[in-house]
Amino acid sequence: MGLLGKWIESLDYQFEILPTCTRHKSPRSTCQRCFDVCKEAAISIDHNIPIISPKKCIECGKCMAACPVQAIAGIFPKRTVVNNTLVMTSADFPTVKELLLLYKNGVRGIISENPERLEDGKEVIDLANSMLEQLGEEPFTVSTDPFEKAEKVYSRRELFSVWHQESQSLMKQAVPAKWRFNHTQLDLAKYYPDFQFATLSVDTKKCTLCKTCEFLCEKNCLTISETGFTINAQSCSACQLCVDSCPEQAIIIEEKVSQVFDVHYPIYQKICPVCGQPYATLREDDQKCVACTKQEGFLSPVYI
Structure with a gap:
């Protein structure tokens, strides 16, 4: 294959599951969130390891959003956002996590001319708004008003600016796909540093301080020193790896929004x-x- 052929091939991509997947890290892991959300049955679990079938995968990004440790690499689908409003032009409704990330990037409203489309996403919107309330934010506004994208008349200077922006966007699309992977952006904790989305606790009557949880947690939520066992759950994504791997079943995780706080056991x-x-x-x-x-x-x- 010539250089041009190799370059064109590099522009294409397939979703892939990285070694950071909890099932890769421990045979005790029971996480199957990617498997559960895939409506195309494109993900199977073979010998405890999840596998994506390229033939079945439609690259909808649901598995990327569901993975608690961002272990599914790919390019998350783009959404249409105009004037800080998410325009629903397809039946593929965003997940709660995606809505919270869009909110953090300035999106404040959701609009669709199809009332049924918004009704299908009502549960997701309600949950997102409930979490926003706990985060001290205003809820999304929802509208079914007709949406018309206004035409804009550009001055000559503005026109050259638009061409420049479009050429930059085109260049970004013309680089190897793996350079454009954006799965790491789906970590909620990075966007809400004053809050945590899970609460961890330890049953001190069971824990033997074996340090298995500390060793396996890539988020560094658990620290065991000579003087204490400290838990900082700000970066916890509730992947459940510490729960699954604890030989004494001494760790409890509850998914809920709260302000950041540390737990310390002497x-x-x-x-x-x-x-x-x-x-x-x-x-x-x-x-x-x-x-x-x-x-x-x-x-x-x-x-x-």
Whole structure:
């Protein structure tokens, strides 16, 4: 294939699932949000790994919006926005996440001449407006008024400016597709730094401080030091990987909007009287280390 052929081929693209997918990171992951939202059945799960079928995928972007860790790479479909208003020209209604991102980029209204189209999206709009209220923002306005895009008369200087902008846009489209991938823009936490969209807590009666959750969390929401177990959920996207991977099932995640706050659990450093080794625990009244406690439990009559 010549250089021109390779260049043209690079302009095309297919959605792909990256190694940052929680199912790639741990066989315990149960996340299947991309699978659940794909109406084309283009995503299957084989040996715990999600796979996208290029033949079935219509590149609607629903899986990209649904993925909590932005692990589906591609080019998110463009929306028609005029005068800070989202113009619904198709039946493909945006997701709640997409509406919140559009709002952060200045969109304040939603309009469609087809009332049925807005009625189909009513649940999504209501949920988005409910979240906006919790974020201290005004809700979207919704209208079915006829929409006419007004023609504009350009001066000569403005005309050259428009041509310049259009040529820049054309050049952006003429670069390899992977350079234009925008899946990382779908992280809500980056746009609302004073809020968190999930609340994490730890059952201190179960946690053994094994650090599995801390190791697997790429958002760095969980930090275990010698003195404490600290949770900062501002960047948490509720991917559930820490919940699925915790051997003691000690982590709880609740998806809800709230102002950012840290949770801190003190850690106690002790010496085990059985094995004589130092150990850390979240329970002030613990008398033995985890290993000795579990060994004793295994040998007790309850387990025989």
